Amino acid sequence: MQERSKLLWIIGLFAGAYFIPWDHEIMRRSGLEAFLMLQDYAREHVLTCLIPAFFIAGAIAVFVSQASVLKYFGAQAKKVLAYSVASVSGAILAVCSCTVLPLFAGIYMRGAGIGPATAFLYSGPAINVLAIVLTARVLGWQMGLARAIGAVSFALVIGLLMAFIFKKEDAARTAGQFYLPDEENPGRSLWQDAGFMLVMVLILVFAAFARPGEGDATIWQFLFGIKWYVTILLLGVLGLMLKAWFVQEERKAWVASTWDFMKQIAPLLAAGVLVAGFLLGRPGHPALIPESWIAGLVGGNSFFANFFASLAGALMYFATLTEIPILEGLVGAGMGQGPALALLLAGPALSLPNMIVISGVIGIKKTAVFSLLVIVMSTAAGMFYGSFFV
Amino acid sequence: MEIKVLGPGCAKCTQAEKVVREAVAEAGIEASVEKVSDILKIAGYGVFGTPAIIINGDVKMVGKVPKKEEVMGWLR
Numbered sequence: 213m214q215e216r217s218k219l220l221w222i223i224g225l226f227a228g229a230y231f232i233p234w235d236h237e238i239m240r241r242s243g244l245e246a247f248l249m250l251q252d253y254a255r256e257h258v259l260t261c262l263i264p265a266f267f268i269a270g271a272i273a274v275f276v277s278q279a280s281v282l283k284y285f286g287a288q289a290k291k292v293l294a295y296s297v298a299s300v301s302g303a304i305l306a307v308c309s310c311t312v313l314p315l316f317a318g319i320y321m322r323g324a325g326i327g328p329a330t331a332f333l334y335s336g337p338a339i340n341v342l343a344i345v346l347t348a349r350v351l352g353w354q355m356g357l358a359r360a361i362g363a364v365s366f367a368l369v370i371g372l373l374m375a376f377i378f379k380k381e382d383a384a385r386t387a388g389q390f391y392l393p394d395e396e397n398p399g400r401s402l403w404q405d406a407g408f409m410l411v412m413v414l415i416l417v418f419a420a421f422a423r424p425g426e427g428d429a430t431i432w433q434f435l436f437g438i439k440w441y442v443t444i445l446l447l448g449v450l451g452l453m454l455k456a457w458f459v460q461e462e463r464k465a466w467v468a469s470t471w472d473f474m475k476q477i478a479p480l481l482a483a484g485v486l487v488a489g490f491l492l493g494r495p496g497h498p499a500l501i502p503e504s505w506i507a508g509l510v511g512g513n514s515f516f517a518n519f520f521a522s523l524a525g526a527l528m529y530f531a532t533l534t535e536i537p538i539l540e541g542l543v544g545a546g547m548g549q550g551p552a553l554a555l556l557l558a559g560p561a562l563s564l565p566n567m568i569v570i571s572g573v574i575g576i577k578k579t580a581v582f583s584l585l586v587i588v589m590s591t592a593a594g595m596f597y598g599s600f601f602v
Numbered sequence: 603m604e605i606k607v608l609g610p611g612c613a614k615c616t617q618a619e620k621v622v623r624e625a626v627a628e629a630g631i632e633a634s635v636e637k638v639s640d641i642l643k644i645a646g647y648g649v650f651g652t653p654a655i656i657i658n659g660d661v662k663m664v665g666k667v668p669k670k671e672e673v674m675g676w677l678r
Contacts, residue, residue, distance in 0.1 A: 278665055282650045314610055314652050317645030390648035393665025472613060573642060 242500040249489030264416040270470030294328040299367035302335035312336035331371025338363035484534025488541040495544025507546030513598030521551035522590040525559030550598015558590035603633035609653035618653035625673035
């Protein structure tokens with residue numbers, strides 16, 4: 213950082229400390245809300261949801277062979293396969309946009325071309341395990357499911373449309389030599405890896421099992437009653453699998469990559485929760501931004517509300533997962549379900565800084581078309597979803 | 603000898619650069635180590651995955667952090 217920008221930061225902080233009316237009732241309430249929301253996350257979501265999800269993300273990063281996925285993005289790969297793999301690969305390949313962008317550039321310049329590249333660019337940050345799990349947990353399983361389905365189908369449609377619109381330019385592109393990540397023979401069969409992941413997903417499902425309502429079917433009541441026994445049993449199974457199927461080095465690599473994800477994401481998420489709490493408050497508790505503003509802008513399910521949510525999501529930068537607490541605050545303050553989905557679909561895939569990097573790779577025209585497609589489709593999906601769930 | 607470490611700035615990429623520099627120092631070889639962070643340049647090499655290590659134009663490793671012994675092997 214330059215000395216001058218340091219000085220500007222300090223002046224800004226000083227001015228904030230000096231002039232902001234911290235003593236005002238609204239400021240006190242907002243400050244309190246920030247920490248109450250943080251506590252809410254710490255108590256409700258961290259132990260049973262986030263931490264298992266980090267371990268799953270770590271396992272995916274270490275145990276799933278990237279080369280086996282990436283080979284479908286080569287210039288010679290079948291188009292059908294390239295598109296279908298691209299639209300779901302976000303679940304396997306990436307948790308943050310910093311790994312998505314170089315891969316995107318590689319697929320575009322040396323590999324399968326603009327269609328699969330944009331499909332991958334969209335799906336990468338939108339359907340990773342952590343995002344879907346936490347969305348379902350915090351905003352309800354309907355929203356989690358809608359986000360997963362929306363993200364996969366959007367990736368496909370946007371990729372195909374981009375390839376169609378820019379057919380000529382894509383044909384003129386020269387595909388060249390490319391290098392896949394080195395593969396190691398893990399000494400495990402695919403079903404062993406799949407079983408290991410499945411046990412972890414089940415642990416997550418049972419540990420995070422929400423208390424069913426009074427009127428719910430007895431099967432849910434029963435499952436809720438035994439959830440801790442099942443969780444402990446599953447943990448035992450996981451331990452046996454780790455001992456029998458993995459060597460020491462792999463176990464270490466798994467823990468190390470889980471730790472990397474935690475270090476990278478947890479501080480940003482905590483900061484995001486604090487900001488969301490300060491500005492918007494927990495559901496049912498007003499904070500700095502008046503609820504009437506939010507209800508007026510993105511309440512209900514009008515075209516404007518959905519469009520505004522898509523546009524705002526597309527321009528704003530969300531660090532990994534922070535879109536979730538911010539949406540929780542917005543929905544609690546009166547945002548409609550439709551606009552909420554619109555923001556989720558447009559948000560993580562696009563941001564202003566992201567657009568600038570993308571336009572450096574594929575040019576301003578293609579970036580504009582891509583952004584436009586995302587905004588239009590998110591608006592439509594929001595209106596569609598909002599007409600079912602209010 | 604010309605060594606390039608490709609990676610946009612993730613933790614693994616910084617680590618890869620560190621390992622390479624250590625190996626070069628240990629081997630006592632005359633070599634230039636360059637970190638390439640520009641996404642377009644990285645894509646230009648055709649590597650699908652970072653960090654990647656390129657020595658005298660040959661892609662030596664893609665998608666993981668090398669061990670110091672491995673780098674020493676390439677330097678010989």
